[in-house]
Amino acid sequence: MVTITAPGVVQSRVGVLNKACAILAVLEKGPACLPAVVSETGLKRPTVHRLVLAMQELGLVEADEQGQFIIGARLTRLAMAAHHAIADRELRRELSAVRATTGASVRLHQRYGDQRICVAEVLRFKSAAGERKPARAVAIAADPVSRVFLAWRRFNGGHGTGDDALACSRIRHRGWVQGADEGGLVLAVAVCGCDGELAAVLSLSTLSQRTRRGGSYGSEVIKCAVEAAARISSRLSVQGAISPVRELEDRVRRVGPGSVE
Structure with missing residues:
Protein backbone atom coordinates (compact mmCIF):
# COMPACT_ATOMS: atom_id res chain seq x y z
CA MET A 1 0.00 0.00 0.00
CA VAL A 2 1.31 3.45 -0.95
CA THR A 3 1.97 5.80 1.95
CA ILE A 4 0.82 9.34 1.30
CA THR A 5 2.90 11.83 3.24
CA ALA A 6 1.13 15.06 2.19
CA PRO A 7 -0.03 16.81 5.37
CA GLY A 8 -3.73 17.18 6.15
CA VAL A 9 -4.89 14.55 3.65
CA VAL A 10 -7.85 12.56 4.90
CA GLN A 11 -7.78 9.00 3.63
CA SER A 12 -10.83 7.50 1.93
CA ARG A 13 -11.48 4.00 0.67
CA VAL A 14 -10.73 5.01 -2.93
CA GLY A 15 -6.99 5.05 -3.54
CA VAL A 16 -6.96 7.20 -6.67
CA LEU A 17 -8.94 9.92 -4.91
CA ASN A 18 -6.50 9.84 -2.00
CA LYS A 19 -3.62 10.38 -4.42
CA ALA A 20 -5.38 13.19 -6.27
CA CYS A 21 -6.23 14.92 -2.98
CA ALA A 22 -2.61 14.54 -1.86
CA ILE A 23 -1.45 16.35 -5.00
CA LEU A 24 -4.02 19.11 -4.48
CA ALA A 25 -2.95 19.46 -0.85
CA VAL A 26 0.57 20.25 -2.04
CA LEU A 27 -0.64 22.73 -4.68
CA GLU A 28 -2.95 24.35 -2.14
CA LYS A 29 0.17 25.80 -0.50
CA GLY A 30 1.40 27.29 -3.78
CA PRO A 31 2.99 26.44 -7.15
CA ALA A 32 5.11 23.29 -7.15
CA CYS A 33 7.23 21.50 -9.71
CA LEU A 34 6.87 17.78 -10.38
CA PRO A 35 9.82 16.72 -8.15
CA ALA A 36 8.41 18.76 -5.26
CA VAL A 37 4.98 17.13 -5.61
CA VAL A 38 6.61 13.69 -5.69
CA SER A 39 8.68 14.50 -2.61
CA GLU A 40 5.85 15.93 -0.55
CA THR A 41 3.23 13.32 -1.41
CA GLY A 42 5.47 10.27 -1.17
CA LEU A 43 3.96 8.97 -4.42
CA LYS A 44 5.99 7.52 -7.26
CA ARG A 45 6.98 9.94 -10.02
CA PRO A 46 5.11 8.09 -12.85
CA THR A 47 1.97 8.07 -10.70
CA VAL A 48 2.17 11.78 -9.98
CA HIS A 49 2.90 12.57 -13.62
CA ARG A 50 -0.03 10.49 -14.85
CA LEU A 51 -2.48 11.96 -12.34
CA VAL A 52 -1.36 15.54 -12.89
CA LEU A 53 -1.85 15.22 -16.64
CA ALA A 54 -5.33 13.77 -16.11
CA MET A 55 -6.18 16.53 -13.63
CA GLN A 56 -5.04 19.12 -16.17
CA GLU A 57 -7.48 17.69 -18.70
CA LEU A 58 -10.25 18.11 -16.13
CA GLY A 59 -9.26 21.67 -15.30
CA LEU A 60 -8.32 20.77 -11.72
CA VAL A 61 -4.63 21.57 -12.25
CA GLU A 62 -2.84 24.04 -14.52
CA ALA A 63 0.78 24.81 -15.38
CA ASP A 64 2.03 28.36 -14.88
CA GLU A 65 4.57 30.25 -17.02
CA GLN A 66 7.46 28.71 -15.11
CA GLY A 67 6.17 25.22 -15.73
CA GLN A 68 5.08 24.69 -12.15
CA PHE A 69 1.73 23.18 -11.30
CA ILE A 70 -1.00 25.29 -9.70
CA ILE A 71 -4.64 24.90 -8.70
CA GLY A 72 -6.86 24.93 -11.81
CA ALA A 73 -9.69 27.29 -12.70
CA ARG A 74 -12.31 24.59 -12.27
CA LEU A 75 -11.45 24.25 -8.60
CA THR A 76 -11.73 28.02 -8.23
CA ARG A 77 -15.23 27.89 -9.69
CA LEU A 78 -16.14 25.00 -7.40
CA ALA A 79 -14.85 26.95 -4.40
CA MET A 80 -16.99 29.94 -5.39
CA ALA A 81 -20.03 27.68 -5.83
Missing part, protein backbone atom coordinates in the same frame (compact mmCIF):
# COMPACT_ATOMS: atom_id res chain seq x y z
CA ALA A 82 -19.42 26.21 -2.37
CA HIS A 83 -19.08 29.70 -0.91
CA HIS A 84 -22.40 30.77 -2.42
CA ALA A 85 -24.09 27.56 -1.25
CA ILE A 86 -22.91 28.14 2.32
CA ALA A 87 -23.96 31.80 2.18
CA ASP A 88 -27.38 30.81 0.82
CA ARG A 89 -27.81 28.25 3.60
CA GLU A 90 -26.93 30.82 6.27
CA LEU A 91 -29.30 33.34 4.70
CA ARG A 92 -32.18 30.87 4.73
CA ARG A 93 -31.45 30.07 8.36
CA GLU A 94 -31.73 33.77 9.13
CA LEU A 95 -35.02 34.05 7.28
CA SER A 96 -36.32 30.91 9.00
CA ALA A 97 -35.46 32.37 12.40
CA VAL A 98 -37.44 35.52 11.58
CA ARG A 99 -40.40 33.44 10.45
CA ALA A 100 -40.28 31.36 13.65
CA THR A 101 -40.27 34.53 15.76
CA THR A 102 -42.87 36.55 13.87
CA GLY A 103 -45.06 33.90 12.24
CA ALA A 104 -44.88 35.78 8.94
CA SER A 105 -43.61 34.76 5.52
CA VAL A 106 -40.15 36.25 5.01
CA ARG A 107 -38.45 37.26 1.76
CA LEU A 108 -35.29 38.98 0.60
CA HIS A 109 -35.54 41.15 -2.50
CA GLN A 110 -32.89 42.77 -4.67
CA ARG A 111 -33.11 45.27 -7.48
CA TYR A 112 -32.48 44.35 -11.11
CA GLY A 113 -32.87 47.38 -13.34
CA ASP A 114 -36.41 48.69 -12.97
CA GLN A 115 -37.55 45.45 -11.42
CA ARG A 116 -37.03 43.63 -8.17
CA ILE A 117 -36.37 39.95 -7.62
CA CYS A 118 -37.14 37.74 -4.63
CA VAL A 119 -33.81 35.97 -4.19
CA ALA A 120 -34.79 33.94 -1.11
CA GLU A 121 -37.96 33.23 0.82
CA VAL A 122 -39.27 31.21 3.72
CA LEU A 123 -43.06 30.94 3.68
CA ARG A 124 -45.31 30.40 6.65
CA PHE A 125 -47.69 28.32 4.55
CA LYS A 126 -46.14 26.32 1.72
CA SER A 127 -49.21 26.44 -0.51
CA ALA A 128 -51.06 29.44 0.86
CA ALA A 129 -53.16 31.33 -1.66
CA GLY A 130 -51.55 34.52 -2.82
CA GLU A 131 -48.03 33.55 -1.76
CA ARG A 132 -45.43 34.48 -4.33
CA LYS A 133 -42.74 32.31 -5.81
CA PRO A 134 -39.07 33.34 -5.62
CA ALA A 135 -36.67 34.21 -8.45
CA ARG A 136 -39.16 36.05 -10.62
CA ALA A 137 -38.95 39.67 -11.70
CA VAL A 138 -41.55 42.17 -10.53
CA ALA A 139 -41.95 45.75 -11.69
CA ILE A 140 -41.18 48.29 -8.97
CA ALA A 141 -44.55 49.87 -8.14
CA ALA A 142 -46.17 51.37 -5.02
CA ASP A 143 -46.15 48.43 -2.61
CA PRO A 144 -44.08 48.64 0.62
CA VAL A 145 -41.08 46.75 -0.81
CA SER A 146 -41.00 48.94 -3.91
CA ARG A 147 -41.33 52.06 -1.79
CA VAL A 148 -38.07 51.23 -0.03
CA PHE A 149 -36.30 50.72 -3.36
CA LEU A 150 -37.76 53.97 -4.68
CA ALA A 151 -36.75 55.87 -1.55
CA TRP A 152 -33.08 55.14 -2.24
CA ARG A 153 -33.25 55.49 -6.02
CA ARG A 154 -35.13 58.80 -6.03
CA PHE A 155 -32.98 60.24 -3.27
CA ASN A 156 -29.75 59.34 -5.04
CA GLY A 157 -31.02 60.40 -8.44
CA GLY A 158 -32.56 63.64 -7.28
CA HIS A 159 -36.00 62.57 -8.51
CA GLY A 160 -39.21 63.57 -6.83
CA THR A 161 -40.21 66.81 -5.15
CA GLY A 162 -42.46 68.02 -2.36
CA ASP A 163 -44.42 65.33 -0.53
CA ASP A 164 -42.78 62.56 -2.55
CA ALA A 165 -39.27 63.65 -1.58
CA LEU A 166 -40.31 64.04 2.05
CA ALA A 167 -41.80 60.52 2.11
CA CYS A 168 -38.61 59.05 0.62
CA SER A 169 -36.51 60.92 3.17
CA ARG A 170 -38.61 59.56 6.03
CA ILE A 171 -38.28 55.99 4.77
CA ARG A 172 -34.51 56.35 4.47
CA HIS A 173 -34.26 57.81 7.95
CA ARG A 174 -36.50 55.18 9.57
CA GLY A 175 -35.26 52.28 7.45
CA TRP A 176 -38.60 50.55 7.07
CA VAL A 177 -42.18 50.99 5.89
CA GLN A 178 -45.32 48.90 6.20
CA GLY A 179 -48.60 48.76 4.36
CA ALA A 180 -51.08 46.62 2.46
CA ASP A 181 -50.12 44.56 -0.58
CA GLU A 182 -52.52 42.27 -2.45
CA GLY A 183 -54.76 41.69 0.54
CA GLY A 184 -51.97 41.23 3.06
CA LEU A 185 -49.90 43.28 5.45
CA VAL A 186 -46.24 43.80 4.46
CA LEU A 187 -43.31 45.17 6.43
CA ALA A 188 -40.33 46.14 4.26
CA VAL A 189 -36.95 46.83 5.88
CA ALA A 190 -33.88 48.24 4.15
CA VAL A 191 -30.72 46.10 4.12
CA CYS A 192 -27.88 48.56 3.61
CA GLY A 193 -24.21 48.00 2.97
CA CYS A 194 -21.38 49.64 4.90
CA ASP A 195 -21.51 52.58 2.47
CA GLY A 196 -25.16 53.25 3.26
CA GLU A 197 -26.33 52.12 -0.17
CA LEU A 198 -29.31 49.82 -0.42
CA ALA A 199 -28.21 46.21 -0.96
CA ALA A 200 -31.56 44.46 -0.50
CA VAL A 201 -34.97 44.70 1.11
CA LEU A 202 -36.20 42.27 3.75
CA SER A 203 -39.96 41.81 3.82
CA LEU A 204 -42.43 40.18 6.20
CA SER A 205 -45.93 39.44 4.93
CA THR A 206 -49.07 38.18 6.62
CA LEU A 207 -52.43 37.59 4.97
CA SER A 208 -54.98 40.18 6.11
CA GLN A 209 -57.24 37.70 7.89
CA ARG A 210 -54.35 36.69 10.11
CA THR A 211 -53.06 40.15 11.00
CA ARG A 212 -53.44 41.74 14.41
CA ARG A 213 -53.28 45.18 16.00
CA GLY A 214 -55.64 46.75 13.48
CA GLY A 215 -53.62 46.03 10.37
CA SER A 216 -50.14 46.95 11.53
CA TYR A 217 -47.12 45.14 12.90
CA GLY A 218 -46.19 45.70 16.53
CA SER A 219 -42.90 47.11 17.75
CA GLU A 220 -41.51 43.68 18.64
CA VAL A 221 -41.98 42.37 15.10
CA ILE A 222 -40.47 45.53 13.62
CA LYS A 223 -37.49 45.30 15.98
CA CYS A 224 -36.96 41.64 15.03
CA ALA A 225 -37.01 42.51 11.32
CA VAL A 226 -34.65 45.48 11.71
CA GLU A 227 -32.15 43.39 13.69
CA ALA A 228 -32.33 40.61 11.10
CA ALA A 229 -31.70 43.13 8.32
CA ALA A 230 -28.60 44.34 10.17
CA ARG A 231 -27.27 40.79 10.49
CA ILE A 232 -27.92 40.11 6.81
CA SER A 233 -26.11 43.35 5.96
CA SER A 234 -23.09 42.24 7.98
CA ARG A 235 -22.99 38.88 6.22
CA LEU A 236 -23.20 40.50 2.81
CA SER A 237 -20.35 42.86 3.68
CA VAL A 238 -18.15 40.03 4.95
CA GLN A 239 -18.87 37.94 1.86
CA GLY A 240 -17.91 40.88 -0.34
CA ALA A 241 -20.87 40.07 -2.57
CA ILE A 242 -23.92 42.20 -1.92
CA SER A 243 -25.69 40.82 -4.96
CA PRO A 244 -27.05 37.26 -4.79
CA VAL A 245 -29.26 38.47 -7.62
CA ARG A 246 -26.35 38.06 -10.04
CA GLU A 247 -26.77 34.32 -9.91
CA LEU A 248 -30.39 34.75 -11.00
CA GLU A 249 -29.84 37.19 -13.86
CA ASP A 250 -29.79 34.50 -16.53
CA ARG A 251 -32.99 33.01 -15.15
CA VAL A 252 -34.63 36.43 -15.21
CA ARG A 253 -33.62 36.95 -18.83
CA ARG A 254 -35.21 33.61 -19.72
CA VAL A 255 -38.41 34.59 -17.90
CA GLY A 256 -38.49 37.93 -19.70
CA PRO A 257 -38.68 41.59 -18.64
CA GLY A 258 -42.46 41.62 -18.56
CA SER A 259 -42.82 38.70 -16.17
CA VAL A 260 -44.42 39.24 -12.82
CA GLU A 261 -44.93 37.06 -9.77
Whole structure:
Protein backbone atom coordinates (compact mmCIF):
# COMPACT_ATOMS: atom_id res chain seq x y z
CA MET A 1 0.00 0.00 0.00
CA VAL A 2 1.31 3.45 -0.95
CA THR A 3 1.97 5.80 1.95
CA ILE A 4 0.82 9.34 1.30
CA THR A 5 2.90 11.83 3.24
CA ALA A 6 1.13 15.06 2.19
CA PRO A 7 -0.03 16.81 5.37
CA GLY A 8 -3.73 17.18 6.15
CA VAL A 9 -4.89 14.55 3.65
CA VAL A 10 -7.85 12.56 4.90
CA GLN A 11 -7.78 9.00 3.63
CA SER A 12 -10.83 7.50 1.93
CA ARG A 13 -11.48 4.00 0.67
CA VAL A 14 -10.73 5.01 -2.93
CA GLY A 15 -6.99 5.05 -3.54
CA VAL A 16 -6.96 7.20 -6.67
CA LEU A 17 -8.94 9.92 -4.91
CA ASN A 18 -6.50 9.84 -2.00
CA LYS A 19 -3.62 10.38 -4.42
CA ALA A 20 -5.38 13.19 -6.27
CA CYS A 21 -6.23 14.92 -2.98
CA ALA A 22 -2.61 14.54 -1.86
CA ILE A 23 -1.45 16.35 -5.00
CA LEU A 24 -4.02 19.11 -4.48
CA ALA A 25 -2.95 19.46 -0.85
CA VAL A 26 0.57 20.25 -2.04
CA LEU A 27 -0.64 22.73 -4.68
CA GLU A 28 -2.95 24.35 -2.14
CA LYS A 29 0.17 25.80 -0.50
CA GLY A 30 1.40 27.29 -3.78
CA PRO A 31 2.99 26.44 -7.15
CA ALA A 32 5.11 23.29 -7.15
CA CYS A 33 7.23 21.50 -9.71
CA LEU A 34 6.87 17.78 -10.38
CA PRO A 35 9.82 16.72 -8.15
CA ALA A 36 8.41 18.76 -5.26
CA VAL A 37 4.98 17.13 -5.61
CA VAL A 38 6.61 13.69 -5.69
CA SER A 39 8.68 14.50 -2.61
CA GLU A 40 5.85 15.93 -0.55
CA THR A 41 3.23 13.32 -1.41
CA GLY A 42 5.47 10.27 -1.17
CA LEU A 43 3.96 8.97 -4.42
CA LYS A 44 5.99 7.52 -7.26
CA ARG A 45 6.98 9.94 -10.02
CA PRO A 46 5.11 8.09 -12.85
CA THR A 47 1.97 8.07 -10.70
CA VAL A 48 2.17 11.78 -9.98
CA HIS A 49 2.90 12.57 -13.62
CA ARG A 50 -0.03 10.49 -14.85
CA LEU A 51 -2.48 11.96 -12.34
CA VAL A 52 -1.36 15.54 -12.89
CA LEU A 53 -1.85 15.22 -16.64
CA ALA A 54 -5.33 13.77 -16.11
CA MET A 55 -6.18 16.53 -13.63
CA GLN A 56 -5.04 19.12 -16.17
CA GLU A 57 -7.48 17.69 -18.70
CA LEU A 58 -10.25 18.11 -16.13
CA GLY A 59 -9.26 21.67 -15.30
CA LEU A 60 -8.32 20.77 -11.72
CA VAL A 61 -4.63 21.57 -12.25
CA GLU A 62 -2.84 24.04 -14.52
CA ALA A 63 0.78 24.81 -15.38
CA ASP A 64 2.03 28.36 -14.88
CA GLU A 65 4.57 30.25 -17.02
CA GLN A 66 7.46 28.71 -15.11
CA GLY A 67 6.17 25.22 -15.73
CA GLN A 68 5.08 24.69 -12.15
CA PHE A 69 1.73 23.18 -11.30
CA ILE A 70 -1.00 25.29 -9.70
CA ILE A 71 -4.64 24.90 -8.70
CA GLY A 72 -6.86 24.93 -11.81
CA ALA A 73 -9.69 27.29 -12.70
CA ARG A 74 -12.31 24.59 -12.27
CA LEU A 75 -11.45 24.25 -8.60
CA THR A 76 -11.73 28.02 -8.23
CA ARG A 77 -15.23 27.89 -9.69
CA LEU A 78 -16.14 25.00 -7.40
CA ALA A 79 -14.85 26.95 -4.40
CA MET A 80 -16.99 29.94 -5.39
CA ALA A 81 -20.03 27.68 -5.83
CA ALA A 82 -19.42 26.21 -2.37
CA HIS A 83 -19.08 29.70 -0.91
CA HIS A 84 -22.40 30.77 -2.42
CA ALA A 85 -24.09 27.56 -1.25
CA ILE A 86 -22.91 28.14 2.32
CA ALA A 87 -23.96 31.80 2.18
CA ASP A 88 -27.38 30.81 0.82
CA ARG A 89 -27.81 28.25 3.60
CA GLU A 90 -26.93 30.82 6.27
CA LEU A 91 -29.30 33.34 4.70
CA ARG A 92 -32.18 30.87 4.73
CA ARG A 93 -31.45 30.07 8.36
CA GLU A 94 -31.73 33.77 9.13
CA LEU A 95 -35.02 34.05 7.28
CA SER A 96 -36.32 30.91 9.00
CA ALA A 97 -35.46 32.37 12.40
CA VAL A 98 -37.44 35.52 11.58
CA ARG A 99 -40.40 33.44 10.45
CA ALA A 100 -40.28 31.36 13.65
CA THR A 101 -40.27 34.53 15.76
CA THR A 102 -42.87 36.55 13.87
CA GLY A 103 -45.06 33.90 12.24
CA ALA A 104 -44.88 35.78 8.94
CA SER A 105 -43.61 34.76 5.52
CA VAL A 106 -40.15 36.25 5.01
CA ARG A 107 -38.45 37.26 1.76
CA LEU A 108 -35.29 38.98 0.60
CA HIS A 109 -35.54 41.15 -2.50
CA GLN A 110 -32.89 42.77 -4.67
CA ARG A 111 -33.11 45.27 -7.48
CA TYR A 112 -32.48 44.35 -11.11
CA GLY A 113 -32.87 47.38 -13.34
CA ASP A 114 -36.41 48.69 -12.97
CA GLN A 115 -37.55 45.45 -11.42
CA ARG A 116 -37.03 43.63 -8.17
CA ILE A 117 -36.37 39.95 -7.62
CA CYS A 118 -37.14 37.74 -4.63
CA VAL A 119 -33.81 35.97 -4.19
CA ALA A 120 -34.79 33.94 -1.11
CA GLU A 121 -37.96 33.23 0.82
CA VAL A 122 -39.27 31.21 3.72
CA LEU A 123 -43.06 30.94 3.68
CA ARG A 124 -45.31 30.40 6.65
CA PHE A 125 -47.69 28.32 4.55
CA LYS A 126 -46.14 26.32 1.72
CA SER A 127 -49.21 26.44 -0.51
CA ALA A 128 -51.06 29.44 0.86
CA ALA A 129 -53.16 31.33 -1.66
CA GLY A 130 -51.55 34.52 -2.82
CA GLU A 131 -48.03 33.55 -1.76
CA ARG A 132 -45.43 34.48 -4.33
CA LYS A 133 -42.74 32.31 -5.81
CA PRO A 134 -39.07 33.34 -5.62
CA ALA A 135 -36.67 34.21 -8.45
CA ARG A 136 -39.16 36.05 -10.62
CA ALA A 137 -38.95 39.67 -11.70
CA VAL A 138 -41.55 42.17 -10.53
CA ALA A 139 -41.95 45.75 -11.69
CA ILE A 140 -41.18 48.29 -8.97
CA ALA A 141 -44.55 49.87 -8.14
CA ALA A 142 -46.17 51.37 -5.02
CA ASP A 143 -46.15 48.43 -2.61
CA PRO A 144 -44.08 48.64 0.62
CA VAL A 145 -41.08 46.75 -0.81
CA SER A 146 -41.00 48.94 -3.91
CA ARG A 147 -41.33 52.06 -1.79
CA VAL A 148 -38.07 51.23 -0.03
CA PHE A 149 -36.30 50.72 -3.36
CA LEU A 150 -37.76 53.97 -4.68
CA ALA A 151 -36.75 55.87 -1.55
CA TRP A 152 -33.08 55.14 -2.24
CA ARG A 153 -33.25 55.49 -6.02
CA ARG A 154 -35.13 58.80 -6.03
CA PHE A 155 -32.98 60.24 -3.27
CA ASN A 156 -29.75 59.34 -5.04
CA GLY A 157 -31.02 60.40 -8.44
CA GLY A 158 -32.56 63.64 -7.28
CA HIS A 159 -36.00 62.57 -8.51
CA GLY A 160 -39.21 63.57 -6.83
CA THR A 161 -40.21 66.81 -5.15
CA GLY A 162 -42.46 68.02 -2.36
CA ASP A 163 -44.42 65.33 -0.53
CA ASP A 164 -42.78 62.56 -2.55
CA ALA A 165 -39.27 63.65 -1.58
CA LEU A 166 -40.31 64.04 2.05
CA ALA A 167 -41.80 60.52 2.11
CA CYS A 168 -38.61 59.05 0.62
CA SER A 169 -36.51 60.92 3.17
CA ARG A 170 -38.61 59.56 6.03
CA ILE A 171 -38.28 55.99 4.77
CA ARG A 172 -34.51 56.35 4.47
CA HIS A 173 -34.26 57.81 7.95
CA ARG A 174 -36.50 55.18 9.57
CA GLY A 175 -35.26 52.28 7.45
CA TRP A 176 -38.60 50.55 7.07
CA VAL A 177 -42.18 50.99 5.89
CA GLN A 178 -45.32 48.90 6.20
CA GLY A 179 -48.60 48.76 4.36
CA ALA A 180 -51.08 46.62 2.46
CA ASP A 181 -50.12 44.56 -0.58
CA GLU A 182 -52.52 42.27 -2.45
CA GLY A 183 -54.76 41.69 0.54
CA GLY A 184 -51.97 41.23 3.06
CA LEU A 185 -49.90 43.28 5.45
CA VAL A 186 -46.24 43.80 4.46
CA LEU A 187 -43.31 45.17 6.43
CA ALA A 188 -40.33 46.14 4.26
CA VAL A 189 -36.95 46.83 5.88
CA ALA A 190 -33.88 48.24 4.15
CA VAL A 191 -30.72 46.10 4.12
CA CYS A 192 -27.88 48.56 3.61
CA GLY A 193 -24.21 48.00 2.97
CA CYS A 194 -21.38 49.64 4.90
CA ASP A 195 -21.51 52.58 2.47
CA GLY A 196 -25.16 53.25 3.26
CA GLU A 197 -26.33 52.12 -0.17
CA LEU A 198 -29.31 49.82 -0.42
CA ALA A 199 -28.21 46.21 -0.96
CA ALA A 200 -31.56 44.46 -0.50
CA VAL A 201 -34.97 44.70 1.11
CA LEU A 202 -36.20 42.27 3.75
CA SER A 203 -39.96 41.81 3.82
CA LEU A 204 -42.43 40.18 6.20
CA SER A 205 -45.93 39.44 4.93
CA THR A 206 -49.07 38.18 6.62
CA LEU A 207 -52.43 37.59 4.97
CA SER A 208 -54.98 40.18 6.11
CA GLN A 209 -57.24 37.70 7.89
CA ARG A 210 -54.35 36.69 10.11
CA THR A 211 -53.06 40.15 11.00
CA ARG A 212 -53.44 41.74 14.41
CA ARG A 213 -53.28 45.18 16.00
CA GLY A 214 -55.64 46.75 13.48
CA GLY A 215 -53.62 46.03 10.37
CA SER A 216 -50.14 46.95 11.53
CA TYR A 217 -47.12 45.14 12.90
CA GLY A 218 -46.19 45.70 16.53
CA SER A 219 -42.90 47.11 17.75
CA GLU A 220 -41.51 43.68 18.64
CA VAL A 221 -41.98 42.37 15.10
CA ILE A 222 -40.47 45.53 13.62
CA LYS A 223 -37.49 45.30 15.98
CA CYS A 224 -36.96 41.64 15.03
CA ALA A 225 -37.01 42.51 11.32
CA VAL A 226 -34.65 45.48 11.71
CA GLU A 227 -32.15 43.39 13.69
CA ALA A 228 -32.33 40.61 11.10
CA ALA A 229 -31.70 43.13 8.32
CA ALA A 230 -28.60 44.34 10.17
CA ARG A 231 -27.27 40.79 10.49
CA ILE A 232 -27.92 40.11 6.81
CA SER A 233 -26.11 43.35 5.96
CA SER A 234 -23.09 42.24 7.98
CA ARG A 235 -22.99 38.88 6.22
CA LEU A 236 -23.20 40.50 2.81
CA SER A 237 -20.35 42.86 3.68
CA VAL A 238 -18.15 40.03 4.95
CA GLN A 239 -18.87 37.94 1.86
CA GLY A 240 -17.91 40.88 -0.34
CA ALA A 241 -20.87 40.07 -2.57
CA ILE A 242 -23.92 42.20 -1.92
CA SER A 243 -25.69 40.82 -4.96
CA PRO A 244 -27.05 37.26 -4.79
CA VAL A 245 -29.26 38.47 -7.62
CA ARG A 246 -26.35 38.06 -10.04
CA GLU A 247 -26.77 34.32 -9.91
CA LEU A 248 -30.39 34.75 -11.00
CA GLU A 249 -29.84 37.19 -13.86
CA ASP A 250 -29.79 34.50 -16.53
CA ARG A 251 -32.99 33.01 -15.15
CA VAL A 252 -34.63 36.43 -15.21
CA ARG A 253 -33.62 36.95 -18.83
CA ARG A 254 -35.21 33.61 -19.72
CA VAL A 255 -38.41 34.59 -17.90
CA GLY A 256 -38.49 37.93 -19.70
CA PRO A 257 -38.68 41.59 -18.64
CA GLY A 258 -42.46 41.62 -18.56
CA SER A 259 -42.82 38.70 -16.17
CA VAL A 260 -44.42 39.24 -12.82
CA GLU A 261 -44.93 37.06 -9.77
